[in-house]
Amino acid sequence: MGMKLVVVGNGMVGHRLLEELVALRPPGLEITVLCEESRPAYDRVHLSEFFAGKSADELSLVAPGFFEQAGITVRLATRAVGIDRAIKRVTTSDGGVIAYDKLVIATGSVPFVPSIPGNDRDGCLVYRTLDDLDALSDWGRRSSHGVVVGGGLLGLECAKALRDMGLETHVVEFASRLMAVQVDDAGGQLLRKSIEDLGLVVHTGKNTLDIGDGETKRHRMTFADGSHLETDLIVFSAGIRPRDELAGACELGVGQRGGIMVDNFCRTRDRDVYAIGECAQWGGKVFGLVAPGYEMARVVANHLNALLVRSQAPVLPEFVGADMSTKLKLMGVDVASIGDAHGATPGSRTYQFSDGHRQVYKKLVVSQDGKRLLGGVLVGDAADYGTWLQMMLNGLELPESPESLILPAIEGAKPGLAVDALPATAQICSCNNVSKAQLCEAVAAGATSIGALKQATRAGTTCGGCVPLVTQIMKAEMKRQGLAVNNHLCEHFPYSRQELYHLVRVERIRRFDELLARHGHGLGCDICKPVAASILASCWNEFVLQKEHASLQDSNDYFLANIQKDGTYSVVPRMPGGEVTPDSLIRIGEIARKYGLYTKLTGGQRVDMFGARVEQLPSIWEELIEAGFESGHAYGKSLRTVKSCVGSTWCRYGVQDSVGKAIDLENRYKGLRSPHKLKFAVSGCTRECAEAQSKDVGIIATEKGWNLYVCGNGGMKPRHAELLAGDLDGDTLVRCIDRFLMFYIRTADRLQRTSVWRDNLEGGMDYLRDVVVNDSLGIAEELEAEMKHVVDTYECEWKRAVNDPQVRRRFRHFVNSDAGDDRVAFAPVRGQLRPATAREKETRFGRLPTPVTTE
Amino acid sequence: MRRAKKANWISVCELDDIVPDTGVCVLVCGEQVAVFRLSGGGLHAIGNVDPVSGASVLARGIVGNLGGQVVVASPIHKQHFDLRTGACLESPGVGVRAWPVRCEGCTVQVRYDTA
Numbered sequence: 012m013g014m015k016l017v018v019v020g021n022g023m024v025g026h027r028l029l030e031e032l033v034a035l036r037p038p039g040l041e042i043t044v045l046c047e048e049s050r051p052a053y054d055r056v057h058l059s060e061f062f063a064g065k066s067a068d069e070l071s072l073v074a075p076g077f078f079e080q081a082g083i084t085v086r087l088a089t090r091a092v093g094i095d096r097a098i099k100r101v102t103t104s105d106g107g108v109i110a111y112d113k114l115v116i117a118t119g120s121v122p123f124v125p126s127i128p129g130n131d132r133d134g135c136l137v138y139r140t141l142d143d144l145d146a147l148s149d150w151g152r153r154s155s156h157g158v159v160v161g162g163g164l165l166g167l168e169c170a171k172a173l174r175d176m177g178l179e180t181h182v183v184e185f186a187s188r189l190m191a192v193q194v195d196d197a198g199g200q201l202l203r204k205s206i207e208d209l210g211l212v213v214h215t216g217k218n219t220l221d222i223g224d225g226e227t228k229r230h231r232m233t234f235a236d237g238s239h240l241e242t243d244l245i246v247f248s249a250g251i252r253p254r255d256e257l258a259g260a261c262e263l264g265v266g267q268r269g270g271i272m273v274d275n276f277c278r279t280r281d282r283d284v285y286a287i288g289e290c291a292q293w294g295g296k297v298f299g300l301v302a303p304g305y306e307m308a309r310v311v312a313n314h315l316n317a318l319l320v321r322s323q324a325p326v327l328p329e330f331v332g333a334d335m336s337t338k339l340k341l342m343g344v345d346v347a348s349i350g351d352a353h354g355a356t357p358g359s360r361t362y363q364f365s366d367g368h369r370q371v372y373k374k375l376v377v378s379q380d381g382k383r384l385l386g387g388v389l390v391g392d393a394a395d396y397g398t399w400l401q402m403m404l405n406g407l408e409l410p411e412s413p414e415s416l417i418l419p420a421i422e423g424a425k426p427g428l429a430v431d432a433l434p435a436t437a438q439i440c441s442c443n444n445v446s447k448a449q450l451c452e453a454v455a456a457g458a459t460s461i462g463a464l465k466q467a468t469r470a471g472t473t474c475g476g477c478v479p480l481v482t483q484i485m486k487a488e489m490k491r492q493g494l495a496v497n498n499h500l501c502e503h504f505p506y507s508r509q510e511l512y513h514l515v516r517v518e519r520i521r522r523f524d525e526l527l528a529r530h531g532h533g534l535g536c537d538i539c540k541p542v543a544a545s546i547l548a549s550c551w552n553e554f555v556l557q558k559e560h561a562s563l564q565d566s567n568d569y570f571l572a573n574i575q576k577d578g579t580y581s582v583v584p585r586m587p588g589g590e591v592t593p594d595s596l597i598r599i600g601e602i603a604r605k606y607g608l609y610t611k612l613t614g615g616q617r618v619d620m621f622g623a624r625v626e627q628l629p630s631i632w633e634e635l636i637e638a639g640f641e642s643g644h645a646y647g648k649s650l651r652t653v654k655s656c657v658g659s660t661w662c663r664y665g666v667q668d669s670v671g672k673a674i675d676l677e678n679r680y681k682g683l684r685s686p687h688k689l690k691f692a693v694s695g696c697t698r699e700c701a702e703a704q705s706k707d708v709g710i711i712a713t714e715k716g717w718n719l720y721v722c723g724n725g726g727m728k729p730r731h732a733e734l735l736a737g738d739l740d741g742d743t744l745v746r747c748i749d750r751f752l753m754f755y756i757r758t759a760d761r762l763q764r765t766s767v768w769r770d771n772l773e774g775g776m777d778y779l780r781d782v783v784v785n786d787s788l789g790i791a792e793e794l795e796a797e798m799k800h801v802v803d804t805y806e807c808e809w810k811r812a813v814n815d816p817q818v819r820r821r822f823r824h825f826v827n828s829d830a831g832d833d834r835v836a837f838a839p840v841r842g843q844l845r846p847a848t849a850r851e852k853e854t855r856f857g858r859l860p861t862p863v864t865t866e
Numbered sequence: 867m868r869r870a871k872k873a874n875w876i877s878v879c880e881l882d883d884i885v886p887d888t889g890v891c892v893l894v895c896g897e898q899v900a901v902f903r904l905s906g907g908g909l910h911a912i913g914n915v916d917p918v919s920g921a922s923v924l925a926r927g928i929v930g931n932l933g934g935q936v937v938v939a940s941p942i943h944k945q946h947f948d949l950r951t952g953a954c955l956e957s958p959g960v961g962v963r964a965w966p967v968r969c970e971g972c973t974v975q976v977r978y979d980t981a
C-alpha cells in the first residue's frame with residue numbers, strides 16, 4: 012500500500028525529515044513538500060555567516076539532485092493556507108489542493124515583535140530568513156546606527172552582525188541582564204562588560220513604549236523610564252512564536268503559549284497529522300534549538316517507515332525531551348549555559364569562580380551529594396563546555412572536590428574528561444544525535460580522519476561544538492583498535508613532524524646528517540628532507556643553500572624560484588603590502604623585457620615573471636637586487652605576501668594605516684620558514700577590502716586598534732579566519748602574531764596550513780586563544796624569543812646566493828657546457844611568450860628567436 | 867660489416883662540482899644526463915628528461931631511498947626513479963636510461979656507447 016505524505020515547511024527540521032526518510036527508503040512513499048520561502052532548506056543556525064560572506068548556496072542544506080533523485084515533489088514559494096482534516100486535503104496559497112494520507116507540519120516559528128506602536132515603520136526588521144538578511148543589509152547600507160531589541164542569544168548574534176556592517180550598535184533589553192534565560196546575574200554582568208568591550212552599547216531594564224520619528228535619525232525609541240534613543244534601524248529579536256496558525260484553524264490543539272501539542276511520536280491529536288521542530292510543543296515546552304527538532308524528525312521518519320514496512324513491530328524511537336544547553340557562537344565572547352544553570356534543583360550546591368582581570372566567570376551546579384553535575388554557566392572562557400555537557404548528560408561521577416573543575420588549571424592538574432569514561436550510549440553530537448558507539452563503529456569501518464568521520468556519521472556538521480570531543484573519541488578508538496595513529500613522517504623517521512621539531516630544538520641539532528644519525532635511518536627522501544630543512548630553518552635560520560642544507564631543499568628552494576611545467580622558473584620579487592613605486596615598477600618591466608619573461612600580476616599583489624631559464628636566474632636577481640628588490644619567497648613554505656587595502660592614508664573610510672602595517676608585518680616575518688606557506692592581509696576598516704578573513708593571519712583595523720583573525724584559508728577548502736583577539740595596539744598585535752606563528756610552527760604537521768591545523772587542534776579556538784593571548788602554557792616568552800631570533804637573523808637569500816660564487820655556480824643547466832636546455836621552447840601568446848606545446852616543439856615552431864641573456 | 871661496440875668513457879666534470887646528495891646535468895654527445903653523487907660515495911647517472919612531464923629536470927630532484935632502492939624524485943610531480951636502473955617506481959614500463967658512470971681520480975666519467 013502506498014502513502015501520500017505532505018510536509019508543510021522545508022526548514023531545517025522539515026528537511027531533516029526528508030533526509031531521514033530517504034535514508035530509510037520505505038516502499039510506496041510519495042512525498043510532496045510545501046516550501047513557503049523561495050529557496051529550499053538552508054542552514055539557519057549559520058545564517059549570520061551570510062554577512063561574513065557565505066552565499067545562499069553555501070548555506071543550502073540540500074545536496075545537489077537530492078529532490079530529483081529521491082522523487083520528491085517540492086513546491087517553492089508555496090504556502091499551505093488551510094487543512095481540511097475531514098477529507099485530508101491541504102490548500103495552498105496558489106489555489107492548489109493536495110490530498111494526503113499523512114501530514115507533517117514543520118512550519119518553524121516567527122520572531123516575536125512586541126506590540127509597540129510604530130513597530131511596523133520602515134527600517135523595523137527581524138532576523139530569521141535569508142530574505143530578512145537581504146533587507147537588513149539593504150537598510151544597513153543606508154544607516155549609521157542600529158538597535159537590536161532583545162539581548163538573548165539571537166539578539167546578540169544579530170548585534171554582532173550589525174556591528175560588523177560598521178553600524179554603531181546598541182542592544183536594548185527588557186530584563187535586567189543579557190541572556191537572562193541562560194546566565195545568572197554575576198555571569199550577566201561579566202557578559203555585559205565583554206560585549207561592551209566589543210564596541211556595543213548595552214541598555215538593560217528598558218521597556219520600549221513607542222517608536223516614532225527621530226530628530227537626528229530615522230526613529231526615536233521612547234522608554235518607560237522617560238529616556239529615549241535615536242537610531243536608523245531596529246531589529247526585533249525578542250524571542251520566537253511557533254507558527255501554529257494552520258493547526259489552530261483546524262483545531263489540532265495548540266498550547267496556551269503557542270505550539271502544536273504532540274505526543275512522544277510527535278503526533279498531534281489527529282493520528283494522521285504530525286508536528287515537528289519549532290512549531291511543536293511537547294511536555295509544555297517549545298524547543299527553540301535545532302537539535303531537538305532533528306530528534307523529532309528522526310522519530311517521525313521511523314514512525315512513518317514502520318507504518319509502511321509493517322513487517323515487524325520494532326522498538327520505535329520516541330521523543331523524550333531535550334537538553335537545552337547552549338553556547339553562544341560568533342560573537343567573539345564565550346558564553347555557555349548548561350542544564351540547570353540557575354541551580355533550581357532542590358538541594359543543589361553551586362560553586363562560582365570569577366576573574367575580573369581575564370573577564371572569566373564560571374559557575375557549577377552540582378547535586379546535593381556533590382557527585383553529579385547538574386548545570387553550569389561559563390562566561391569569557393567556554394573551553395570546558397563540551398566536557399561539562401558530557402559529564403552532565405552521562406551522569407559521570409565528579410572528582411572529590413568539584414570546585415577543581417572551575418579553578419584555573421595548575422599545570423596539567425585539571426581533571427579532564429577521559430573519553431574512555433563515557434558510556435557507549437553517550438550522545439556526543441547533540442545536533443545530529445550521534446552516540447559514542449556510532450562514532451566508534453564508523454572508525455572501525457574505516458573513517459579514520461575527522462573529515463571521513465563527519466561524512467560517515469554527520470557528527471560535527473551542524474554547530475561544530477562537538478568536534479574536539481569527536482576527535483578525541485576517534486583517536487582513542489583508533490588506538491584501541493590497534494590502528495596505530497601512525498604519524499611517522501616517512502620510513503626514515505619514526506616520528507611526527509612535531510616530534511622532530513622538538514628533537515631539533517631540544518638537542519640543538521643543526522644538520523640533517525646529525526638528525527638522521529641520531530633519530531633516523533637510511534638516506535632520507537623527498538618527504539623528510541624538506542621537512543627537516545624547514546625545521547632547521549625555523550629554528551636556526553641558516554642560509555638554506557649552505558652546503559650542508561642544500562641537498563635537503565625542494566627543487567624550488569634549491570633554485571630559489573618556482574619550477575614550471577617546462578623546467579623553466581618564475582621570479583617573484585617581494586613587494587611588501589603590494590606597494591610599489593613607479594620607478595621600481597619600471598625597473599621590473601625593463602628586466603622582464605630584457606630577459607624575455609612573461610609577466611602577470613599575482614593574486615598576492617605582486618608581479619610574477621615566468622620563463623626564466625635556470626642559468627638566467629642569478630643575473631636576473633642581480634639586477635632586481637640592484638633595483639632594491641628582495642626575494643619574495645614565492646617558492647618557500649614560508650611567508651608569502653601580506654596583502655593590504657589602501658587604508659586611512661587615502662580611503663575615506665579607513666580608520667588605520669593598513670598599508671604601513673602590512674609593510675611592517677611583511678618585513679618582520681619575511682623569510683620565516685614554516686610547515687606550510689603563510690599568507691597575511693591587513694584591511695583598514697570593517698569593509699575588509701584586503702580579504703583578511705581568508706588568510707592565515709588577517710588583521711582588520713578598528714577605531715581602537717587592530718582585530719586579529721587567524722587560521723583562514725582560500726585555496727581548495729576555503730575557511731574563514733576566526734577572531735583571536737580584538738582592539739590590539741600595535742605592539743600587542745605583533746606579540747600575538749609572534750606567539751601564534753611560533754606555536755603553529757612547533758605543533759603543526761607537515762604541509763598543514765593553519766586552517767587545517769586549527770581544525771585538528773584539540774580545544775579549538777578557545778584553547779588557541781588561551782595559549783596565545785593568556786599564555787596558559789607559560790611558553791609565550793620562549794615563543795617570542797624564538798621569533799626574535801628569526802627576525803634578527805633575516806637576510807635576503809637571493810642577495811646571499813648571487814654573491815656566493817660556490818652557490819652561483821650551481822645555476823647552470825649543464826655543468827660541462829654553457830649551452831642552455833635545448834628542450835625549452837616558447838610560442839607567442841597575447842604579445843608575450845608561453846611554453847611551446849610538445850606538438851609545437853616537434854614542428855620546430857617553438858624555436859622562436861627569444862632573447863636569451865645569461866652571464 | 868658490423869663494427870664492434872666501442873666504449874668511450876667521457877669526462878664530464880670534477881667530483882667537487884657535485885654537492886653530495888644532489889645531482890647535476892651533463893651534456894654527453896648531445897644527450898642530457900643527470901649525474902648524482904651520494905654522500906656515502908656512490909655515483910649514479912640516468913637520463914635527465916623526466917618522461918612524465920617532458921621537462922629536462924631529473925638532475926634537480928631530491929635524492930634518497932625508498933626501501934632498498936636509491937631514487938631521485940622528479941621536481942615536477944614527484945615520481946621516483948631508481949638511480950641504478952632508471953625505472954619509474956610509480957609507473958611500471960616508464961623510465962629513463964641508466965648510464966654507466968665512474969670516478970677516475972677526481973674526474974667523473976660517463977660511458978657513451980656508440981653502435
Ligand code: SRM
Pocket residue numbers: 573574575581583611612613614615616617619645651652688690705706723724725726727728764
Ligand atoms: C602565482 C600565483 C597565481 C597567480 O598568478 O596569481 C600562484 C601560483 C601557484 N600557486 Fe597559488 N598562487 C598564487 C596565489 C594563490 C592564492 C591567492 C592569495 O594568496 O591571495 C591562493 C588561495 C589563498 C590561500 O592560499 O589560502 C592560492 C592557493 C594555492 C594552493 C592551495 C592551498 C590550500 O591551502 O588549499 C596551492 C597548492 C599548495 O600550496 O599545496 C597553490 C600552489 C601554487 C603553485 C606553487 C603551484 C606549483 O607548485 O607550481 C603555483 C606556483 C606558480 C609560480 O611558479 O609562481 N596555490 N594561491 C599566485 C602567487 C601569489 C604570490 O604573489 O605569491
Ligand SMILES: Cc1cc2nc3c(=O)[nH]c(=O)nc-3n(C[C@H](O)[C@H](O)[C@H](O)COP(=O)(O)OP(=O)(O)OC[C@H]3O[C@@H](n4cnc5c(N)ncnc54)[C@H](O)[C@@H]3O)c2cc1C
Pocket residue numbers: 019020021022023024025026045046047048055056057058059089090091092117118119120138139140165168254257287288289290298299300301302304340474
Ligand atoms: C540567526 C539564527 C541563529 C540560530 N542559531 C542557532 C544555534 O546556534 N543553535 C540552535 O540549535 N539553533 C539556532 N537557531 C534556531 C534554529 O535555526 C531553529 O531551531 C531551526 O531552524 C528550527 O527548524 P524548523 O524547521 O522547525 O523551522 P524553520 O527552519 O524556521 O523552518 C520552517 C519553514 O517552514 C516554512 N513555513 C512556515 N509556514 C509555512 C506554510 N504554511 N507553508 C509552507 N511553508 C511554511 C517557513 O517559511 C520556513 O522555511 C538559530 C536561528 C536563527 C534565526
Ligand code: SF4
Pocket residue numbers: none
Ligand atoms: S590555480 Fe592552479 S594552475 Fe593556477 S596558478 Fe594556482 S596552482 Fe597553478
Ligand code: FES
Pocket residue numbers: 439440441442443470471472473474475476477478
Ligand atoms: S553538537 Fe552540534 S554539530 Fe555536533
